[in-house]
Amino acid sequence: xxxxxxxxxxxxxxxxxxxxxxxxxxxxxxxxxxxxxxxxxxxxxxxxxxxxxxxxxxxxxxxxxxxxxxxxxxxxxxxxxxxxxxxxxxxxxxxxxxxxxxxxxxxxxxxxxxxxxxxxxxxxxxxxxxxxxxxxxxxxxxxxxxx
Amino acid sequence: xxxxxxxxxxxxxxxxxxxxxxxxxxxxxxxxxxxxxxxxxxxxxxxxxxxxxxxxxxxxxxxxxxxxxxxxxxxxxxxxxxxxxxxxxxxxxxxxxxxxxxxxxxxxxxxxxxxxxxxxxxxxxxxxxxxxxxxxxxxxxxxxxxxxxxxxxxxxxxxxxxxxxxxx
Numbered sequence: 001x002x003x004x005x006x007x008x009x010x011x012x013x014x015x016x017x018x019x020x021x022x023x024x025x026x027x028x029x030x031x032x033x034x035x036x037x038x039x040x041x042x043x044x045x046x047x048x049x050x051x052x053x054x055x056x057x058x059x060x061x062x063x064x065x066x067x068x069x070x071x072x073x074x075x076x077x078x079x080x081x082x083x084x085x086x087x088x089x090x091x092x093x094x095x096x097x098x099x100x101x102x103x104x105x106x107x108x109x110x111x112x113x114x115x116x117x118x119x120x121x122x123x124x125x126x127x128x129x130x131x132x133x134x135x136x137x138x139x140x141x142x143x144x145x146x147x
Numbered sequence: 148x149x150x151x152x153x154x155x156x157x158x159x160x161x162x163x164x165x166x167x168x169x170x171x172x173x174x175x176x177x178x179x180x181x182x183x184x185x186x187x188x189x190x191x192x193x194x195x196x197x198x199x200x201x202x203x204x205x206x207x208x209x210x211x212x213x214x215x216x217x218x219x220x221x222x223x224x225x226x227x228x229x230x231x232x233x234x235x236x237x238x239x240x241x242x243x244x245x246x247x248x249x250x251x252x253x254x255x256x257x258x259x260x261x262x263x264x265x266x267x268x269x270x271x272x273x274x275x276x277x278x279x280x281x282x283x284x285x286x287x288x289x290x291x292x293x294x295x296x297x298x299x300x301x302x303x304x305x306x307x308x309x310x311x312x313x314x315x
Contacts, residue, residue, distance in 0.1 A: 029218075094213070100156040126161065128158050128160045
């Protein structure tokens with residue numbers, strides 16, 4: 001089993017806002033992130049599988065690049081995530097949620113290999129990893145609070 | 148996303164920090180000659196130092212309200228309180244105790260930092276601690292490996308005395 005990773009960069013604007021909260025509550029929880037701002041996101045898409053005997057490849061990197069271009073870059077690069085991506089009309093466009101959306105967009109298109117990890121760098125000091133796991137339906141009650 | 152029957156997505160978030168500290172590798176149980184042989188230039192009597200780069204990973208369900216596993220600021224505050232205020236611009240040999248390990252290696256330091264952070268986080272679980280001593284050496288503690296090894300992180304392993312140091 002081999003894992004391989006393709007890295008791409010996209011630039012997008014976003015703001016943190018929970019539509020179910022008042023502007024004051026949003027400002028209190030999200031601070032300056034309620035203002036429209038942007039990032040140069042670095043996305044690392046890791047797939048895994050066995051190299052095909054005929055080609056020696058887990059997946060043709062050219063095809064992976066085109067898939068990422070079609071499903072990710074065309075949706076997010078040089079866009080306003082809150083406005084241009086319908087999913088984020090009522091969901092906070094955090095790097096966590098962005099990684100999950102990217103996973104859900106890419107996973108169904110892979111044939112002969114599988115998606116192993118989405119790593120999304122928001123800036124040079126913060127990144128998130130998602131490997132497709134779900135659970136804990138109740139969530140972390142205190143996760144929204146800065147203490 | 149919050150109504151997905153599979154439950155909330157579980158995501159890891161990593162944030163990176165750095166601190167500068169001095170130390171000297173020296174095991175008082177050994178002779179000076181043995182220390183010099185074992186630790187080489189890291190045994191320099193007047194010490195040396197590093198800018199340690201620390202990456203802390205937490206894991207948990209993504210809150211449907213905030214989109215976060217945990218607020219980055221909350222993690223920053225914990226790392227500042229538990230690690231940076233203690234270890235930045237400090238002498239590790241005055242901060243680490245024999246209970247942490249025999250010398251102030253980065254392995255020993257990583258174990259101490261893990262114990263300082265574990266249990267102080269709310270809403271997410273400490274998942275991985277990675278510390279770079281220099282650009283060529285880094286050390287990691289991960290929760291799955293700890294669980295697999297079944298060695299509690301608060302119980303230091305046997306002293307590493309007698310092993311040949313594999314790095315300068």
